[in-house]
Amino acid sequence: MPENPLNVAVIIGSVREGRIAPVIASWLVGQAGKRDDVALDVIDLVETRLPGELKGHFGGERPPEVTALQPRLAAADAFVVVLPEYNRAYPGALKVMIDTYHAEWQAKPVGFVCYGGMSSGLRAVEQLRLVFAELHAVTVRDSVAFQSPWTMFDAEGHWPKDSAGCDAAAKVMLDQLTWYARALRDARTARPYAS
Template identity: 45%
Template structure:
């Protein structure tokens, strides 16, 4: 029995000038769009003017609508000073019930740690907004050395990890879609 594709939003968490995020995000987006289970969109925080004081605005309302319509998320995040970007925390805090009972996966990048410390910290944050964190991650250690001029990588662990992440994300998204339809989440 065929179901509707899962609406996946890929959140690009870096807003820095000169950021490497587009390279990593574009690579992952190609893989996500090739996965037959997803209808993929992108929420690039560098192009969304969310108020830092969490006040309401047209941009915040539009962001919440996109989050509400999505059924799954992947966060593409760098690691800055052993943590994740402030703009990413602001985005998570800009919505509330729209995140609940939805799965989230992580693609991280950075220096020696590959952004894994940022991912582990984000797992605590997303749990607090009632999301389900996918176990499988993708991480790029010394990311700028892992991609060629064409935006592709030969990093076998990342390539394999992206397939596993997307498959696990699809499973959780479908399970949570069914659960929410049968019984609204009591968050």
């Protein structure tokens, strides 16, 4: 591994019972694990136990779950959000998590791995691009999108059953993400970001 790998936080953005997001995130971690320039931190919103609404956002005391996650987000050089599309939008729990923090996102790149029905989750991603722009984050152009991923298990239960195209899409997204992560990390080191 390089001397100074990029810290990439993979955020599992679904909290629904029976979700397929952890399966997809595990696949992504396997793809990123083929690289020698990243160190991964998987953040599952189910495990963070963040409140379902913003609390202490405007100067009040924050719950311990919120303060516990803050250093992990601050340490990240980049983020990959794994998310479903629900009713043409992203999950509410993901939005609350994003809105709970601010400086942690600034001047850092965000990539997306999305899934859903006919749109493969891309409508949710397009909305999140606007959210992250407001937080001064940079979203990478190429996403990895899965249409009906629950149909992509093989007879032995492995996912995805036809991985060549998926693997290639992940490489493109990760290449863009790491380029921006390195450039922005160097820029933040040379000059603190002014929001």
